[in-house]
Amino acid sequence: MKTKLIQLTTDPNVGGGPRYIEGILNNLPADEFDPYLVAPKGWLIEQAQKSNLKSQILNTELNRSGKVNQLRQALIEIKQSGYPFAPIILHANSPQAVYLASQAIRGLGIYLVYTEHLWTLDYHLASRFREWIQIRGLKQAVKSASKVIAASEAVNKFLIKHRVATKEKIEVIHPIVGELAKIKTRKLTAKSKLPMAEEIILGSVGALNAVKGYKYLLEAMSKVRESYPNIKLEIIGAGPELESLKSKVQSLKLNQAVKIITNAKSLDEYYEKWQIYIQPSLSETFGLSVFEAMRRGIPVVASKVGGLPELVEDMRSGLLVTPESSQKLAEAITGLLADAKLAEKIAKGAVERSALEQFDPQKNIEQILAIYRGLTNNVS
Numbered sequence: 001m002k003t004k005l006i007q008l009t010t011d012p013n014v015g016g017g018p019r020y021i022e023g024i025l026n027n028l029p030a031d032e033f034d035p036y037l038v039a040p041k042g043w044l045i046e047q048a049q050k051s052n053l054k055s056q057i058l059n060t061e062l063n064r065s066g067k068v069n070q071l072r073q074a075l076i077e078i079k080q081s082g083y084p085f086a087p088i089i090l091h092a093n094s095p096q097a098v099y100l101a102s103q104a105i106r107g108l109g110i111y112l113v114y115t116e117h118l119w120t121l122d123y124h125l126a127s128r129f130r131e132w133i134q135i136r137g138l139k140q141a142v143k144s145a146s147k148v149i150a151a152s153e154a155v156n157k158f159l160i161k162h163r164v165a166t167k168e169k170i171e172v173i174h175p176i177v178g179e180l181a182k183i184k185t186r187k188l189t190a191k192s193k194l195p196m197a198e199e200i201i202l203g204s205v206g207a208l209n210a211v212k213g214y215k216y217l218l219e220a221m222s223k224v225r226e227s228y229p230n231i232k233l234e235i236i237g238a239g240p241e242l243e244s245l246k247s248k249v250q251s252l253k254l255n256q257a258v259k260i261i262t263n264a265k266s267l268d269e270y271y272e273k274w275q276i277y278i279q280p281s282l283s284e285t286f287g288l289s290v291f292e293a294m295r296r297g298i299p300v301v302a303s304k305v306g307g308l309p310e311l312v313e314d315m316r317s318g319l320l321v322t323p324e325s326s327q328k329l330a331e332a333i334t335g336l337l338a339d340a341k342l343a344e345k346i347a348k349g350a351v352e353r354s355a356l357e358q359f360d361p362q363k364n365i366e367q368i369l370a371i372y373r374g375l376t377n378n379v380s
Contacts, residue, residue: 012042152307208239
């Protein structure tokens, strides 16, 4: 009897959380799990439809009670489909998702697993009162979860400090799963050695929100172009800050230097041409895109926040900088451009670090599967 596994998120766009979900869904043993996806319209739903995965669209226009009712109805339909007595696991992958799930599963006999992809001790809301309310709500929702997965030790520290979950309920598993196992390290050719490349392109992947710190990267680009006028930047992502960032590109006169790509079909082609990867986040639970860049041998500049220092060793496998500082970002970027030996050393260090056992994609997916099996082994 297969376990019905439902992945739930309220974040539809390309980014660490949705790509983590995609990786899990694409690596489930077909003889054990019957996979489903519930998410808003966007990149993740499109990927699921390409794979002919059973998916339902979560209506983002509904108010909270409406979303709960919609999700509950979707869960009932999934429960009644196929073999109605099969065990069901709902894996929520955003704070809002676990809020909805904790209410929607009542009385349905569904196991709830939650992966925290947002909160670290570095993550804050503009209103501390609103922040307190949200953390309190998260604590209430997580009470319904059988298991909580922390994407890094930084997330684990947040969960413990704020008593969101007990130590016994939490398991730290890095969100490196799926196709990441097939990433091939790019050879350090003349093109990838800085600053010898004819065209220098920087890159970044992430949701376009304030937490990703892209306004500081744009300001840094303006400074870097004073010494390297032909340098370019590509940012891949979508989100609420899109129009604000476009306006900033115009105000800084970076129209010819910066591309914001909201509809990338594949990330591989972009990683292949980037000479430096930048992650200017104000908070980051882990840094999945940073890992992908490191695995490919691309020198990384990242903020020293959240789980990024667990992944990046400063001056060995990347450069860590003070968050919210366009000046520090610019200095790190120009430092790599001016020192080919440093860039090559960091690229090699990044490949070595990303190959460590603690970042092994197969090990991580097995840990997640072990959680699923542990919940249902007394039923199947």
